[in-house]
Amino acid sequence: MERYVNIDNLSVGYDGKVLIHDINLQLDKGLILTLIGPNGAGKSTILKTLARHLQALGGAVYIGGQKISAWSAKEMARQMAVVLTERVRLELTTCAEVVAMGRHPYTNLLGKLTPEDITAVAEALERVHAMDLANRDFATLSDGQRQRVMLARAICQQPDIIVLDEPTAYLDIRHKIEILDILRNMAQEKQITVVMSLHEIDLAMKVSDYLLCVKGETITAFGTPEQILQQYSIEKLFDLQTGCYNPFFGSVELSKPCGKPQLFVIAGGGYGVSFYRGLQKRRIPFATGVLFENDIDYQVAKTLSDCVVSTPAFTPMKEEQYNYAAQLLLDCPAVVDAGAPIGALNQINTRLLSLAREKQIPILTQLS
Amino acid sequence: MKTKNTTLPLDNSPVLRFGNTGVFLMVMVLLLACLLMGLMLNVNIGSVSISAGEVFHMLIQGIRYGIANLFTNGAYGQALQNEINAATESQILFSIRIPRMLLAAVLGGALSISGYLLQVFFRNPIAGPFELGISSGAKMVVGVTLIFLAQYLGNISSLTLILAAFLGSLLITCVVLLFSQRVQNMSMLLVIGIMVGYICSAVTDFCITFADDHDIVNLTNWSMGSFSGANWDHVKIAVCICLFGLAAASLSAKSISAYALGETYAKSMGINVKLFRLVLILISSILSACVTAFAGPISFVGVAVPHITRTLLKTSKPLYMIPATFLCGAVFCVFCDLLARTVFAPTELKIGTVTSVFGAPIVIYMMVNRKKMEGV
Incomplete structure (x- = not known):
C-alpha cells in the first residue's frame, strides 16, 4: 500500500x-x-x-x-x-x-x-x-x-x-x-x-x-x-572523539581525564555520580568500584574512567572483583567514600574501606 | 468610534485585533482634513491673494463648465475658457495654482508610496527613492535625454521625460540591488545609495558642463526640483500614473504582509516571490520616475512619510499603510510646496529644500533608533 x-x-x-x-x-x-x-x-x-x-x-x-x-x-x-x-x-x-x-x-x-x-x-x-x-x-x-x-x-x-x-x-x-x-x-x-x-x-x-x-x-x-x-x-x-553521549538518559558526559588513577572512589546507587563529575572538572583521573552494571553510577563511571570494577546486575560481588579493586585502591594515594549504602550483595565495598584504613590510606568523604 | 473586533467562539479568550480599523479611519479623516486645508491655503495664498469666497465661486463655475464640457463633447469649452479668462484672479487660479497644488498632492503621494515599496523590498525602513540614488539616476537619464537626444527627438513631451526617468530609476535600482546582496547592514545600504546618487549627479553635471547653453536652459528649469511648471496636461498624466501605481500597490498589500515575514515564509504561503519582487520594483520605479520627470528629485519624502504614517497608524498592516501613506505624502508635499512658494516670496525655494528641512531630521531620528526598529 x-x-x-x-x-x-x-x-x-x-x-x-x-x-x-x-x-x-x-x-x-x-x-x-x-x-x-x-x-x-x-x-x-x-x-x-x-x-x-x-x-x-x-x-x-x-x-x-x-x-x-x-x-x-x-x-x-x-x-x-x-x-x-x-x-x-x-x-x-x-x-x-x-x-x-x-x-x-x-x-x-x-x-x-x-x-x-x-x-x-x-x-x-x-x-x-x-x-x-x-x-x-x-x-x-x-x-x-x-x-x-x-x-x-x-x-x-x-x-x-x-x-x-x-x-x-x-x-x-x-x-x-x-x-x-x-x-x-x-x-x-x-x-x-x-x-x-x-x-x-x-x-x-x-x-x-x-x-x-x-x-x-x-x-x-x-x-x-x-x-x-x-x-x-x-x-x-x-x-x-572526546566525551560521551548516553542514549539511556540522553545525557552527555565531557571527556574523561587521562592518566594513572589518583583516587579510588567507593560508590554505588547513584552516590558516585557527583564525585565522578567533580573529579572530571578537576581533570583528576580516578578508579571506582565495585559497581553493579545496572547502577546509575556505572553508566557515568564507564564514560569518565578507564578503571571501573563492575559486576553483573543482581549477582553477589566475587573475590576476583575484590582483588582487582584492592589492587587499584592500593595504587592510589587516597580513597573517596561516596557514602553509598552497603547491602547484602556489596559487602566487598566495606572490605575495601577497611583495607584502606588498615593501610593508612587517607579516606575522603568530600572533594575539597 | 466603533472598531471592527471579532469575538471568538472560545470562552475566556481575548478579542483578536487585526489592525485597528478605528485608528485607521480616524487617521484617514484627519489626513483628508489636513489635505483640504492645505489645498485651500495653497489656492488662497500667493503674490496675488484671492479671498476664499471668490475661490469658491470660481471653483464652482469652473467645475460646472468643466463637467458640462465633458458631457457635451466640447460645446462648453469656450464658456469655460471665458470663465477662466474673465479675470486675472481666475487665470492665476485655474492655470497656475490649482494644477500646481494638485500636482504637488499627487506626486507627494506617489513619492511616499514609492518609498514605502522600496522599504518593503529591502526590508529596510530607511530606504527611499532619493536616499538610494534612484531619483538622481532618473535625473541623470532625463538630463542626458534633454541634452543629447533633444535634437533627434524634436519636441520632448512629458511622456518621453517620464520614460527616460523610468529607465534611469530602473537602472539605478538594479545597481543598488546588486550591492544590496553584499551588505546586510541597513545603514550600509543607505551609504551605498547616497554614493550612487553622487555618481549620477556627477555624470549629470559633467554633461551640463559640456552641453550647449540652449539645451541647458531646458534642463535647469526642470532640475530646479519644484512644482512651478505645472500645467493641466501634467496633472492629467500624473494622476493617471499615480492612481495606477496606488491601485497596483493596494493589490499587492496581501503579498506585502506575507513578505514581511521573509522570503522563504512568503514562498511557503504560496507567493511567487520573484514575480512579487519584480512588481514591487516596477511600481516603485514608475512612481518615482513620474515624480522626477515632473518635479525633479525630491529628497526625504519617501522615507519620512511612511515613517510618520506608521507612527500615526500604530500598525504596519499594508492594506492600511498604502492609502494612508499616499494621503500623508500628499499633505506633506502640499504644505512643503506652500512653504517653498510663500516663505521668501517672490523668490521660490526648491521643494527639495523644504522637504529636507522637515524630512532629514526624521531620517536621522530613525537611524539613531534603528536598533529598536530592528525589533531584536
Whole structure:
C-alpha cells in the first residue's frame, strides 16, 4: 500500500551540487519524523528540498500519492506549512496578525479575513497556549513566545504536513518541552505529519516515531528510535572523539581525564555520580568500584574512567572483583567514600574501606 | 468610534485585533482634513491673494463648465475658457495654482508610496527613492535625454521625460540591488545609495558642463526640483500614473504582509516571490520616475512619510499603510510646496529644500533608533 509520505531516490544539494543522494523513506500520516545529525550535515538542505525552497536534484517526493513538484504554489501552501530558523523581524504587528498570515492561501485578493479564518487563528493560538499573546506586538516577545506564535502561524495554515527546521533552537528547556508537546498533540489529534530537525538527540528519541540520521553523502540510518539506538551509535553519528553521549538518559558526559588513577572512589546507587563529575572538572583521573552494571553510577563511571570494577546486575560481588579493586585502591594515594549504602550483595565495598584504613590510606568523604 | 473586533467562539479568550480599523479611519479623516486645508491655503495664498469666497465661486463655475464640457463633447469649452479668462484672479487660479497644488498632492503621494515599496523590498525602513540614488539616476537619464537626444527627438513631451526617468530609476535600482546582496547592514545600504546618487549627479553635471547653453536652459528649469511648471496636461498624466501605481500597490498589500515575514515564509504561503519582487520594483520605479520627470528629485519624502504614517497608524498592516501613506505624502508635499512658494516670496525655494528641512531630521531620528526598529 502507498504510504503517506514517500521519498524516492531523492538527491538534495545547493547550486546543482549534490550534497546527499539516494534518500529513500516512507512515512504514514500523523507521525513525527526527526532528522538528527551533526551541524552542516544537510538536515536543513533536506527540509528545504521537502518544502520546495530548494529544487530536488534527482528523485522525487510524493505526499498523499502526489508528486509535490507538480503542485501549484497555492496547493503547496495548503498542504504544507513551515517553521524556519531565520529570525523574523516585524514591527508594529500583533501576534494575531502574524498568525493570520497563515490564512494567506485561503483569503481573497485583498486578504480579507472571514469569520472562519478568524476562528482558525483563534484555534491555532489556543493550541500553542498563546491566546494571552494575541494582541501583543510580535517584536516585544521572548524567543520562546515567538517560536510558539510562528508555530501557530503554521498551524493556522491548516496543512497536512508541517516542516520545522530546529524548532527548539534558542529555547530553554521548558519551552523546548512545550513546543515538542504541542507537535506531539497535533500529530496525535489532527493527524498532521511532522518532519523536523532537532539538535537534542534525547528529545528527538522521545518525541519522534522515526529518526533519520543524516551524515555524509547518504542517509546513514532510518528507523524507529529503538532501532536506531540498537544498531547505530550516536558517538559515530556525531564523530564524538572526546566525551560521551548516553542514549539511556540522553545525557552527555565531557571527556574523561587521562592518566594513572589518583583516587579510588567507593560508590554505588547513584552516590558516585557527583564525585565522578567533580573529579572530571578537576581533570583528576580516578578508579571506582565495585559497581553493579545496572547502577546509575556505572553508566557515568564507564564514560569518565578507564578503571571501573563492575559486576553483573543482581549477582553477589566475587573475590576476583575484590582483588582487582584492592589492587587499584592500593595504587592510589587516597580513597573517596561516596557514602553509598552497603547491602547484602556489596559487602566487598566495606572490605575495601577497611583495607584502606588498615593501610593508612587517607579516606575522603568530600572533594575539597 | 466603533472598531471592527471579532469575538471568538472560545470562552475566556481575548478579542483578536487585526489592525485597528478605528485608528485607521480616524487617521484617514484627519489626513483628508489636513489635505483640504492645505489645498485651500495653497489656492488662497500667493503674490496675488484671492479671498476664499471668490475661490469658491470660481471653483464652482469652473467645475460646472468643466463637467458640462465633458458631457457635451466640447460645446462648453469656450464658456469655460471665458470663465477662466474673465479675470486675472481666475487665470492665476485655474492655470497656475490649482494644477500646481494638485500636482504637488499627487506626486507627494506617489513619492511616499514609492518609498514605502522600496522599504518593503529591502526590508529596510530607511530606504527611499532619493536616499538610494534612484531619483538622481532618473535625473541623470532625463538630463542626458534633454541634452543629447533633444535634437533627434524634436519636441520632448512629458511622456518621453517620464520614460527616460523610468529607465534611469530602473537602472539605478538594479545597481543598488546588486550591492544590496553584499551588505546586510541597513545603514550600509543607505551609504551605498547616497554614493550612487553622487555618481549620477556627477555624470549629470559633467554633461551640463559640456552641453550647449540652449539645451541647458531646458534642463535647469526642470532640475530646479519644484512644482512651478505645472500645467493641466501634467496633472492629467500624473494622476493617471499615480492612481495606477496606488491601485497596483493596494493589490499587492496581501503579498506585502506575507513578505514581511521573509522570503522563504512568503514562498511557503504560496507567493511567487520573484514575480512579487519584480512588481514591487516596477511600481516603485514608475512612481518615482513620474515624480522626477515632473518635479525633479525630491529628497526625504519617501522615507519620512511612511515613517510618520506608521507612527500615526500604530500598525504596519499594508492594506492600511498604502492609502494612508499616499494621503500623508500628499499633505506633506502640499504644505512643503506652500512653504517653498510663500516663505521668501517672490523668490521660490526648491521643494527639495523644504522637504529636507522637515524630512532629514526624521531620517536621522530613525537611524539613531534603528536598533529598536530592528525589533531584536
